[in-house]
Amino acid sequence: MPLVTRVTDLIGRTPLFELAATSTGTRLLLKLEQFNPTGAAKIRMAREMVLDAERRGLLASGGHIIESTSGNTGLGLAVVAAERGYRFTAVVDHHACKDKLRAMRAMGAELVYVADDGDDNLATSAREDLAEAMAAERPDAYFTEQHNNDANAVGYYAVAEELLEDVERVDILLSSVGTGGSLFGTATRLRQLGRPAHVIGVEPVGSIAFGGEGGPYWQSGTGTPPGATIGTAVDYSQLDEGVKVTDVAAFATARAVAAELGLMIGGSAGGSVHAALTRLEEFPAGSTVVTIVCDGGEKYLDTVFDDAWMAERDLLDPAAETEVRQLLHRYTPASRRTELVEAR
Numbered sequence: 001m002p003l004v005t006r007v008t009d010l011i012g013r014t015p016l017f018e019l020a021a022t023s024t025g026t027r028l029l030l031k032l033e034q035f036n037p038t039g040a041a042k043i044r045m046a047r048e049m050v051l052d053a054e055r056r057g058l059l060a061s062g063g064h065i066i067e068s069t070s071g072n073t074g075l076g077l078a079v080v081a082a083e084r085g086y087r088f089t090a091v092v093d094h095h096a097c098k099d100k101l102r103a104m105r106a107m108g109a110e111l112v113y114v115a116d117d118g119d120d121n122l123a124t125s126a127r128e129d130l131a132e133a134m135a136a137e138r139p140d141a142y143f144t145e146q147h148n149n150d151a152n153a154v155g156y157y158a159v160a161e162e163l164l165e166d167v168e169r170v171d172i173l174l175s176s177v178g179t180g181g182s183l184f185g186t187a188t189r190l191r192q193l194g195r196p197a198h199v200i201g202v203e204p205v206g207s208i209a210f211g212g213e214g215g216p217y218w219q220s221g222t223g224t225p226p227g228a229t230i231g232t233a234v235d236y237s238q239l240d241e242g243v244k245v246t247d248v249a250a251f252a253t254a255r256a257v258a259a260e261l262g263l264m265i266g267g268s269a270g271g272s273v274h275a276a277l278t279r280l281e282e283f284p285a286g287s288t289v290v291t292i293v294c295d296g297g298e299k300y301l302d303t304v305f306d307d308a309w310m311a312e313r314d315l316l317d318p319a320a321e322t323e324v325r326q327l328l329h330r331y332t333p334a335s336r337r338t339e340l341v342e343a344r
């Protein structure tokens with residue numbers, strides 16, 4: 001790697017990890033986006049939204065970026081704002097992971113909470129309304145509006161390009177849908193490059209993007225809570241299937257992957273990995289299945305990886321973890337199996 005001078009030069013070229021393989025040659029590969037600065041995929045689109053606003057004359061030098069965020073978008077924007085000399089205000093709620101908020105502040109972001117009472121409900125629509133109102137009042141401000149910003153998906157085009165450098169083709173792209181940017185941006189670029197994938201979106205049970213009843217959920221950074229508007233970045237024209245995963249299954253998977261392999265993935269990635277692992281044998285033999293791991297598990301040490309936090313919310317399910325561990329054993333890729341035997 002050449003010498004770099006900006007943190008954003010470190011974005012991308014994230015590793016691809018073979019998590020599982022069936023006897024029929026179907027493989028589950030994880031695009032480990034936690035290897036980006038900020039430990040998340042979102043910095044890709046944060047940079048793209050700012051560059052796009054600059055190109056379109058919507059952000060003047062020294063201007064003010066405002067965004068509603070559950071954490072990772074805000075972290076990405078904080079880096080880009082620091083580098084490019086913008087003021088950045090993140091509109092947040094108490095549902096967000098505390099460490100993400102602390103890190104944003106460390107990088108110079110101002111935090112505005114939608115509710116001061118410590119209510120830890122997900123407040124996506126209230127956050128967005130406040131961000132929009134704040135931007136409307138300030139002539140130098142630009143609301144990046146990730147849910148309805150075309151640059152969000154464009155920010156992930158490089159994910160598709162990197163995947164095709166590492167593997168010949170992606171047959172199935174299966175990943176979580178929050179704004180939709182990461183899944184549909186990657187899918188768009190695969191299609192543009194003449195290598196379209198079958199696209200499966202994953203959202204928490206309780207999220208409303210794929211229909212069904214809305215309700216609360218704990219998977220962070222993903223899904224559309226009841227009452228929130230589904231933005232244009234959710235590109236239904238590219239969605240072949242939408243599936244739902246419970247918090248229990250998602251978190252059991254993140255915990256089992258950590259315990260089995262020493263790989264820390266976040267709760268939303270746990271949901272996607274669960275959906276992929278439980279269906280792996282249904283996919284055509286020899287399929288290459290890719291899941292984008294939007295962030296790492298280290299951000300969830302106080303939640304998903306904390307037994308007391310999990311138990312208080314009725315999310316702890318050792319039997320579900322055991323089931324995932326059994327799937328991981330059953331689908332251990334041959335190369336890893338051999339290395340393990342040799343090591344012993």
Ligand SMILES: Cc1ncc(COP(=O)(O)O)c(C=O)c1O
Pocket residue numbers: 040041042072073176177178179180181182183220221222266268269294295
């Ligand atoms: C933790 C987490 N989960 C899921 C997602 C998927 O979100 P989106 O659909 O907005 O790309 C992201 C974004 O990268 C994320 O940070």
